[in-house]
Amino acid sequence: MKPKLNDVAKLAGVSATTVSRVINNHGYLSSQTKEKVFAAMRELHYQPNNMARSLQGKNTRLIGVIFSDISNPFFGELVSRIEKILFAKNYKVILCNSADDPQKERDYLQMLMANQVDGIIAGAHNLGIEEYQQYGLPIISFDRYLSDNIPIVSSDNYQGGWLATQTLHQAGATNVAIFTGKSHAGSPTNGRREGYEAYLTAQQLTPHVHELPFELTPALKMMEIKTIMTQHQYDGIFCSDDLTALLVLNVAQQLSLTVPDQLRVVGYDGTALIRDYHSELTTVEQPLADISTLLVSLLLQRIEDANCTLESKYTLPVKLIKGITA
Amino acid sequence: MKPKLNDVAKLAGVSATTVSRVINNHGYLSSQTKEKVFAAMRELHYQPNNMARSLQGKNTRLIGVIFSDISNPFFGELVSRIEKILFAKNYKVILCNSADDPQKERDYLQMLMANQVDGIIAGAHNLGIEEYQQYGLPIISFDRYLSDNIPIVSSDNYQGGWLATQTLHQAGATNVAIFTGKSHAGSPTNGRREGYEAYLTAQQLTPHVHELPFELTPALKMMEIKTIMTQHQYDGIFCSDDLTALLVLNVAQQLSLTVPDQLRVVGYDGTALIRDYHSELTTVEQPLADISTLLVSLLLQRIEDANCTLESKYTLPVKLIKGITA
DNA sequence: ATAAAAATGTCAAACGATTGACATATCGGT
């Protein structure tokens, strides 16, 4: 059996209360007793039972992290960073891949509640999950509107869309398309498209918006892209994520379009993976380090003080990563 | 305050015991009472407190999943799959990025113990963590020796190394190098190198082993690769992971080496990401679906019956994914 | 009508740790 607080007490030759006091550094304690107790704890490999502790009203120090799928490198990097920051602050992450399935997301919420998590960081793509409002739990959202009192952290999508389009334009493109996912009302991600449209309009150019269904497999998406690129002779394409940009570059090669002479491409996200292994790609980098730091710090503020007032929206600046594709 | 079992009982007009019985489907229950109770639970959005439940000796249904870093697409995909399978079986994942830091890995183990996880799936790269043996906890390892009674699941690294090298050879390469990470004693990953060496030896060819320190940044690794490729005129390179293969292809381009005529390249892993976005790369695919299914199924067997006898090693066959780089 | 089966209730002891109230003991300083 696993050692319990009482076993430690017996071995150290002190009372259970004293052991608890040592663990929680509560009340008067001589360094000798502390040492005795610590020694006993080490000897037994004792670990206080977190379940029992949190029954007293102590925090569980568990945080639910809901994203659509960490096998997407963008979410992989983001979640990895969030986990690292939380671990350093002695919090643990319960990982939830919602797979863009609203029902799954609801189930996850239930589960997180049942596990008494102290808070949630949510960045999946399903909207209209009313459940988020019901639980009076600290929640911070990434790049997505959940409900009025849930703060949103996002990169400056509008600015990013503008910047990307400007880059394409200044690289010589005049017939510029955007490849984006289905737009959801209220999703900050729409900002990328708005920035794109705003820039083009300001330049008296016509926007060409292509919505690629999010759930397409990459192979199907590539076919779709090929069709589009064959039908239209774009000389600049802004992809609202880097993976799509890779597909576009792929298709460009298939169609023998030279990049960036005949076709200019700009992506979005700028993960470490892309920067390291596709430095040729010009892209708009989301400040993942800042985003994850901010997500965590806001969440912890809410956890420590449920009534602390937070902004409803935090927008972090993006940066252009210059490759050779635009 | 969060609703408790008693609140549900009051609202449903039954005793607390009955509510508990309904939840646990224990003893005689009429469908009317069940319905009443369920209705009350719904109305209050009641979620039984998992902390309190597991104090009774009930399982926490928490699984610790330790990998070096999910921002690596290989681990990202693997963990994502593991999480999905576990969620379907009503288990939750506590995510641990050990960052290849032994101390962090020890801390994680402690933390997982404190949180009463039912089991652990470990696939980090640190060896010699004695702690794994101390806890009498169900553990399954991926591709890594932990201790005698901890089963290892891995792809057939030896076969994969052989296959990769054979592919390079049959594509016309005779001066074949391997780029691999530092070899750790007891790590099944060494099998890739052994398969490589065995094949070459069988063909009376000389192995050329280059160990690239695992912790190098991609940029530094690329420089290192460039140096090596300039000094030696290899016509075939087997990379023990796909990301390194991408770097090699990159360097090949910088050095104006045509692929696959002057240089043939084979990678290892074959994640969805690589297959989807780098179909040009010839690589050895690890059966991630089977690996994750097996990892979970073995772990659950151990959890259900601590004494069930498992093999000490499960080796799953690999598959060559034919691209155009070899 | 009667016995067995089914349905529900009451009560209380766990689970493992925390914490406050209170008692007691040891120590140093004066």
Add this chain to the structure above:
DNA sequence: ACCGATATGTCAATCGTTTGACATTTTTAT
């Protein structure tokens, strides 16, 4: 020798749920 500070102990309630023992009532079948 006495005060206060320091150190430790005992005891019991608490957190939310489960579960067994036992009692009581209702339903069903014969």
